[in-house]
Amino acid sequence: MSSFTRKLGISLFFCASVLGVGRVLAHGDVVPQAIDTTGLPSLGSDWLEKNPYRGTKDQALATKIGSSGFNQNCARCHGLEAESGGLAPDLRYLDKAEDGDGWFINRVRHGYNQNGVQKMPIWEGILSQEAMWAIRTYLDTRYAGD
Ligand code: HEC
Structure with missing residues (x-):
């Protein structure tokens, strides 16, 4: 050679x-996946504390968008179809409807940091408010509490 x-x-x-x-x-x-929320009414820049899509004509579309958005961005920790394998909370048991909305949106926006370890990522600035509430709408359909 x-x-x-x-x-x-x-x-x-x-x-x-x-x-x-x-x-x-x-x-x-x-890498977080952008969620296409085309077709859902825009929500403006003020953060809501209650899911604006629940019980409206947009609920079905929000559920569909939320389902794929969840499986692309959240399932790796919270489990496919929201059935947790135990690493992160099983979101099927998050309080249903308005009882859980405030907790949901605050955790998703701000994430959760424990002793300097970012356990739950911060999604504000990555996902739109529309995308977050679409995921919340989807999670309602996965509710497994009593
Ligand atoms: C890197 C892993 C990871 C990813 C990705 C992730 N989470 Fe989390 N999430 C966690 C962990 C861990 C916790 C628990 C934090 C704690 O100890 O309170 C949590 C907590 C939560 C909570 C509060 C649950 C409760 O019972 O208090 C919600 C709501 C939530 N996540 C929603 C989401 C959504 C929606 C997405 C996708 C947009 C997402 N998470 C993506 C790891 C993750």
């Missing part, structure tokens, strides 16, 4: 490993 071929081989190997590492990082890094 000429020294040129050897050098070429080494560079190719090097490139391949760098690309390989890049792929692993990209895979392990969970």
Whole structure:
């Protein structure tokens, strides 16, 4: 093997490993997925404490958008279809309807930090208010409490 071929081989190997590492990082890094809320009424910039879509003509669409939004952004911790595997709370037991709305929106906006560890991510600035309430609408359909 000429020294040129050897050098070429080494560079190719090097490139391949760098690309390989890049792929692993990209895979392990969970990027939040934008949620398309087209069709849902906009809610403005004031934060609501109650789900504005519940019991309205927009409820079905909100549920559909919320279902995919949840499974893309929340399920990795809270479980597919909101059935938790135990790492994060099982959101099927979150208080239903208005009783749980305030708690829901505050936790989702601000996340939860315990002793410097960000256990629940902060979603304000990442997801729109419309997307958050769509997820809340979906969670109502998964309610499993009494
Ligand atoms: C990185 C993991 C992770 C992701 C992703 C995540 N959560 Fe959480 N979430 C947690 C943990 C852990 C807690 C519990 C925090 C605590 O100890 O109170 C929590 C708590 C909550 C709570 C309060 C539950 C309760 O019973 O008090 C709500 C509501 C919630 N998450 C909603 C969501 C929604 C909606 C999403 C997606 C937009 C989401 N979470 C994404 C980890 C996550």
